[in-house]
Amino acid sequence: MASVTVAWERNGQMETADVVIIGGGVIGVSIAYHLTLKKAGRVVLLEKGQLGEGSTSRCAGGIRTQFSTEINIRFSLESLKTFERFKEELGIDPEFRRIGYLFLATSDREWEVFRENIGLQKRLGIPVELLDSQEIGKRWPYLRMDDIRGGTFCSRDGYAGPSEVLSGFAAGARRGGARIREGVEVTGILTKEGKVTGVRTKEGEISAPVVVNAGGPYAAQVGELAGVKVPVKPLRRQIFITAPFHLSDQPIPLTIDFHRGWYFRPEVDGFLLSGPLDREPGFNLNIDYEARVEASENAMFRVPAFEKAQIARGWAGLYEISPDNHAILGPFPGLEGFILANGFSGHGFQHSPVVGKVIAELITGGRATTVDIAPLSIERFEKGDLILEPMTAFKE
Numbered sequence: 118m119a120s121v122t123v124a125w126e127r128n129g130q131m132e133t134a135d136v137v138i139i140g141g142g143v144i145g146v147s148i149a150y151h152l153t154l155k156k157a158g159r160v161v162l163l164e165k166g167q168l169g170e171g172s173t174s175r176c177a178g179g180i181r182t183q184f185s186t187e188i189n190i191r192f193s194l195e196s197l198k199t200f201e202r203f204k205e206e207l208g209i210d211p212e213f214r215r216i217g218y219l220f221l222a223t224s225d226r227e228w229e230v231f232r233e234n235i236g237l238q239k240r241l242g243i244p245v246e247l248l249d250s251q252e253i254g255k256r257w258p259y260l261r262m263d264d265i266r267g268g269t270f271c272s273r274d275g276y277a278g279p280s281e282v283l284s285g286f287a288a289g290a291r292r293g294g295a296r297i298r299e300g301v302e303v304t305g306i307l308t309k310e311g312k313v314t315g316v317r318t319k320e321g322e323i324s325a326p327v328v329v330n331a332g333g334p335y336a337a338q339v340g341e342l343a344g345v346k347v348p349v350k351p352l353r354r355q356i357f358i359t360a361p362f363h364l365s366d367q368p369i370p371l372t373i374d375f376h377r378g379w380y381f382r383p384e385v386d387g388f389l390l391s392g393p394l395d396r397e398p399g400f401n402l403n404i405d406y407e408a409r410v411e412a413s414e415n416a417m418f419r420v421p422a423f424e425k426a427q428i429a430r431g432w433a434g435l436y437e438i439s440p441d442n443h444a445i446l447g448p449f450p451g452l453e454g455f456i457l458a459n460g461f462s463g464h465g466f467q468h469s470p471v472v473g474k475v476i477a478e479l480i481t482g483g484r485a486t487t488v489d490i491a492p493l494s495i496e497r498f499e500k501g502d503l504i505l506e507p508m509t510a511f512k513e
């Protein structure tokens with residue numbers, strides 16, 4: 118890797134670093150942490166607001182192995198290793214609750230796709246169960262069953278705390294010597310002769326041979342700062358939380374009504390209910406009445422007992438959608454030193470551990486070794502090598 122070339126004049130002091138990371142969400146801090154583990158030299162992370170204020174703090178925390186493409190399953194399996202030992206490694210309890218994920222199919226086509234997916238999942242060692250509607254009705258009697266064809270359940274899946282995971286990685290990165298700066302917006306990416314040479318901020322310029330785009334839903338805007346196109350669209354997703362509500366004494370998994378694109382899971386004494394995912398891109402973070410009605414209708418349809426539940430609050434966040442709903446990882450061709458960690462399409466929280474690891478491997482060793490990320494290169498869009506899912510993946 119190139120030697121230290123960063124110089125930041127601040128209050129007369131010279132700061133140096135090898136890598137500048139733009140964006141202090143869970144992806145940026147995981148990359149910073151893993152770079153420090155690799156002894157990558159001076160690492161500087163710049164966040165325009167506060168750490169986690171983007172999508173990370175608005176995320177539902179879902180962690181699952183039940184994906185329909187091999188690369189996403191491999192990412193989940195690798196990330197699980199970190200979630201399982203998070204407290205020992207990073208000193209913070211990630212509040213990982215293995216409540217399981219239950220996917221429900223209501224159409225013949227969905228049922229067929231679920232059965233195909235389970236073949237791939239089992240081949241990769243995931244203990245998924247294929248359940249017929251009778252079995253589902255028996256295990257989770259509060260569900261409306263008359264339209265359900267079947268489902269899949271994996272008890273290893275669950276959810277964790279986004280702010281705990283973010284804080285763990287950030288603390289680990291700081292302990293390892295990374296400099297994390299909040300309130301510093303990158304306003305320009307400096308380039309010369311096809312190479313990144315640094316970044317511009319209101320506080321001054323930092324010259325650096327490696328700049329990482331970890332801008333979440335702002336990835337395209339960060340790309341523009343370097344004069345390149347990063348095909349990531351921000352799509353709003355709304356979430357609602359009920360007042361305390363007792364549904365069952367049994368454990369309740371994160372349950373996905375695939376057809377409706379709706380899910381719910383326990384949240385403290387009540388439930389988290391998903392609202393709609395916008396179709397049109399935008400940065401609107403308001404919640405709206407129609408979304409609340411849609412979330413309630415889906416909830417009462419699938420779990421009739423929810424008729425008595427009340428929605429207490431809600432929020433909206435932005436998914437960072439790529440053209441094939443898979444991450445865009447690796448170098449930007451033709452702009453040496455510009456590294457992309459973008460486009461997680463609603464799965465960035467659960468894949469943040471492995472993303473940090475593979476990007477650190479790439480920067481320090483020239484290639485990712487834990488999981489081959491070549492299929493996730495941005496070049497796939499030009500080459501037409503999109504990673505196709507059998508059905509548009511459900512988004513947490």
Ligand SMILES: Cc1cc2nc3c(=O)[nH]c(=O)nc-3n(C[C@H](O)[C@H](O)[C@H](O)COP(=O)(O)OP(=O)(O)OC[C@H]3O[C@@H](n4cnc5c(N)ncnc54)[C@H](O)[C@@H]3O)c2cc1C
Pocket residue numbers: 139140141142143144145163164165166167168169170171172173174175176177178179180301302303304331332333334335339354355356433434435436437458461462463464465466467468513
């Ligand atoms: C409602 C909702 C539910 C979700 N549920 C799940 C789930 O269950 N499981 C899951 O895995 N994922 C989920 N996600 C997706 C997950 O939240 C994201 O994939 C993940 O947080 C992305 O992290 P990030 O660090 O890339 O982006 P972010 O957290 O958005 O961080 C990017 C940061 O970059 C900063 N930034 C941007 N431009 C600049 C600049 N020029 N200079 C400095 N800083 C800049 C921003 O301020 C921001 O803080 C959900 C998302 C939403 C919205």
